[in-house]
Amino acid sequence: MMSSNPYSILAETVPSVFIQGFVLLMLALIFFGTVIQMIHHKNITYFFNNAKKAKLSAERELGAGEKTAIIAKTVIHDIATTAELGAGKRRVAHVLGMWGTILFWVASVVMIFNYSSINAVTPNIWPMMWHIGAIMTCVGGYWFWLFLRVDVLAEAHPWYRIIKADLFVLTLLACATFGLAWSYTQSLSLENRWDDKIFLTLYIVSNLALFGGVYWSKFAHMFYKPGAAIQKNLAEADGSRDNLPPLADAPKQFGLGIKREQPKHY
Amino acid sequence: MSTFVYMTRCDGCGHCVDICPSDIMHIDENIRRAVNIEPNFCWECYSCVKACPNHAIDVRGYADFAPMGHSVRVRREEEKGTISWKIKFRNGTTKDFVSPITTKPWGKFIPKLAEGEKPNDNEINSQMLYTEPNGLNIDGKLPSVPKDTFKKGVYY
Numbered sequence: 001m002m003s004s005n006p007y008s009i010l011a012e013t014v015p016s017v018f019i020q021g022f023v024l025l026m027l028a029l030i031f032f033g034t035v036i037q038m039i040h041h042k043n044i045t046y047f048f049n050n051a052k053k054a055k056l057s058a059e060r061e062l063g064a065g066e067k068t069a070i071i072a073k074t075v076i077h078d079i080a081t082t083a084e085l086g087a088g089k090r091r092v093a094h095v096l097g098m099w100g101t102i103l104f105w106v107a108s109v110v111m112i113f114n115y116s117s118i119n120a121v122t123p124n125i126w127p128m129m130w131h132i133g134a135i136m137t138c139v140g141g142y143w144f145w146l147f148l149r150v151d152v153l154a155e156a157h158p159w160y161r162i163i164k165a166d167l168f169v170l171t172l173l174a175c176a177t178f179g180l181a182w183s184y185t186q187s188l189s190l191e192n193r194w195d196d197k198i199f200l201t202l203y204i205v206s207n208l209a210l211f212g213g214v215y216w217s218k219f220a221h222m223f224y225k226p227g228a229a230i231q232k233n234l235a236e237a238d239g240s241r242d243n244l245p246p247l248a249d250a251p252k253q254f255g256l257g258i259k260r261e262q263p264k265h266y
Numbered sequence: 267m268s269t270f271v272y273m274t275r276c277d278g279c280g281h282c283v284d285i286c287p288s289d290i291m292h293i294d295e296n297i298r299r300a301v302n303i304e305p306n307f308c309w310e311c312y313s314c315v316k317a318c319p320n321h322a323i324d325v326r327g328y329a330d331f332a333p334m335g336h337s338v339r340v341r342r343e344e345e346k347g348t349i350s351w352k353i354k355f356r357n358g359t360t361k362d363f364v365s366p367i368t369t370k371p372w373g374k375f376i377p378k379l380a381e382g383e384k385p386n387d388n389e390i391n392s393q394m395l396y397t398e399p400n401g402l403n404i405d406g407k408l409p410s411v412p413k414d415t416f417k418k419g420v421y422y
């Protein structure tokens with residue numbers, strides 16, 4: 001199962017051009033969902049206005065090289081490892097889910113556009129990446145969903161209480177879970193039994209919900225958050241610091257105070 | 267006037283929810299980020315502003331004494347035991363302040379009251395509070411400031 005390309009098996013019954021068209025449709029849904037959200041929420045306008053204000057209160061001008069170094073450091077440290085979540089389980093779960101999803105999507109696109117014809121031979125690396133990515137997404141996502149999200153961890157709500165903020169994580173988990181189930185049932189070679197077709201249908205529906213729900217879900221946070229992290233670090237470097245005071249010139253000698261414990265709202 | 271949250275900064279950790287004495291900082295059900303659900307009941311104690319690890323919470327000042335364009339922001343550094351303020355006036359003048367907030371490690375010197383001696387009936391019925399008068403460090407009388415130590419020119 002791990003080394004077989006599920007899309008090339010699917011291409012035996014569905015022309016690969018349809019599968020590729022589906023991916024393009026999903027990309028279009030992401031694009032339009034994000035643009036409509038930006039227009040409606042005006043978050044990009046706010047972001048750039050804020051950046052302009054920050055520039056006015058900058059204490060020094062950053063050179064192009066310095067800016068590039070800060071952006072590179074932010075991408076490697078803050079964005080790639082979700083540094084804003086601090087040390088702890090939330091960060092580990094987010095990193096698992098984030099990198100799992102990236103591997104899952106990249107491998108999907110590569111396999112669909114390069115190796116989805118019947119005679120194509122898929123290098124083992126891509127199906128492995130697809131399956132490992134989906135498993136990582138499931139591990140990080142279910143860990144977050146069942147134990148770590150603030151509703152369960154801090155507010156004592158049951159794990160099955162669903163709110164609008166769950167649209168993104170639940171549809172993403174549905175995609176990874178049904179994708180894995182579809183790949184598994186397909187690899188059993190059950191001939192014309194219903195199993196893999198049901199999971200394929202669920203996989204398609206969950207993809208439509210994930211990418212079609214961009215406007216209503218927090219899907220676009222994956223575009224905004226990196227931008228905000230870069231802007232924050234540039235503001236620290238140029239002295240504007242979002243009007244925050246500079247770091248105190250004192251040794252770290254007292255340990256943690258209120259941050260010794262996880263928040264428990266109840 | 268009341269606190270508000272920068273959504274791009276907030277990660278929904280909930281420290282503000284825990285610390286708010288008015289219980290008006292909540293986690294939003296649509297975006298799972300902190301939100302002040304009742305700005306009219308905010309008494310601008312700055313507890314959530316100081317507790318936020320991402321500096322995602324800010325306070326709007328009253329327009330009569332804090333005209334538009336000003337800024338009062340704070341950075342609480344627990345491990346250093348300091349709190350820093352940056353006041354920015356509308357004309358661009360800025361003032362920075364740093365103050366200590368502890369001189370001992372957090373949580374190390376919490377009095378273990380349950381392990382202390384039980385007070386007797388006299389102590390229970392006394393007007394004195396726990397550790398008084400010794401805990402007041404006043405040597406049995408109220409402290410006073412001699413008049414000759416007053417600053418010159420200050421007479422009331």
